[in-house]
Amino acid sequence: MEILYGLHPVEEALRSGSRQFDHVCVARDRNDQKLQRIIDTCRKNNIRLRLEAREELTRLAKTSGHQGVVAVVRTREFLELEDLFQAAPGAAESTPRLLLALDGVEDPQNLGALLRTADAAAVDGVIVTERRAAPLSAVAVKASAGAAEHVRIARVVNMVRALEQLKERNIWCVGLDERGTLGYDQYDFTSNTVVVLGREGDGLHDLVRKTCDHLLRIPMAGRVASLNVSAAGAVVLFEAARQRRGQNQPSPVPPPRPDKPVKERKGLGS
Incomplete structure (x- = not known):
């Protein structure tokens, strides 16, 4: 229990x-x-x-x-990685997948915040590791404001092997790393993509970093080198959600021109 x-x-x-x-x-x-x-x-x-x-x-x-x-x-049962290959309830099979992989996030507050963001950004599933990672505890669920109960979560033994399986299913693996050469807003998230986030402080494990197809960075205008992992995850996932939302919306139609010229309105005191 x-x-x-x-x-x-x-x-x-x-x-x-x-x-x-x-x-x-x-x-x-x-x-x-x-x-x-x-x-x-x-x-x-x-x-x-x-x-x-x-x-x-x-x-x-x-x-x-x-x-x-x-x-x-009762203790929550995690999904298998293969379960995330299926479309989320209510989503069409043809809809590109957006997944989130957490490579050793250890702080339950960060885990909860990321699950809350994943739910808000319409992420199709989250992948966590069995060891050296924060458990889905009451603290994490509380930090997620209950969003953890709605997110599909798969737990894997080996993150590198899990990413390789995703790549075999034509899902692009995109890691977030301050040494990345591509800005996060320059990447096209409208295809099948898994966003990979690393540990607090240390970032992605070396083998995980090498397994990623692309490494993205968040340009920092201040004096610190990077954001907290939950804040960085929110930035990237909402950019992905913005792109994917725009892909599904029709182009805006400009309003019709008025038949008569608009009469200039006088301001107060004129």
Whole structure:
């Protein structure tokens, strides 16, 4: 069993149906609309509810930041890499894939932030490694504001082998590296692409870097050399989302010219 805590993580887990709930604990001293929405959903789905003192919730969550709700759930099952070759629910098979691969991100706050960005940028799936990486813990889920419950996540043993399998399926592997020669906004993300992000501080492992087809960089105008991995990931993924959104939209049509010349309007005091 695992613990989820916080209004957004618990509510999104209920909405997504990705977790099997054992029971949900809510604080006796909290009574508001957001918490009531969770209580109503639990009752609708026949999920056991327990009213507890706030101190008991803090003990279960191991933090006071539980916002009055803690859920005990079954451990999440990860997908296989092959599952990400299939289109996401609601997406057409012909739609180019956009994947995110995390090469050893160890901070659960960064993992959660990246999963939140992946959900917002319509990423089709996220690839993480089994070892030397942050687990999908309650901290990471809380940092994702519950978005982790909606993102398809595959866990692999060897990132290099996983990238090679993606390349065999005609998916371009694009690593983010400050030594890259191509700006992130110069790359065409409208084809099948996996964006590869490295570890905090150290970046991509050498073999992972060599496996990538292209290395992109984010030009920095200030005095620091690079961004935090979650901030850098947000920059690149939203650029990819912008390009892919523009590809699917028709060209704007200019407004028709008026039949009569527009009369000049006088300003105040004239």
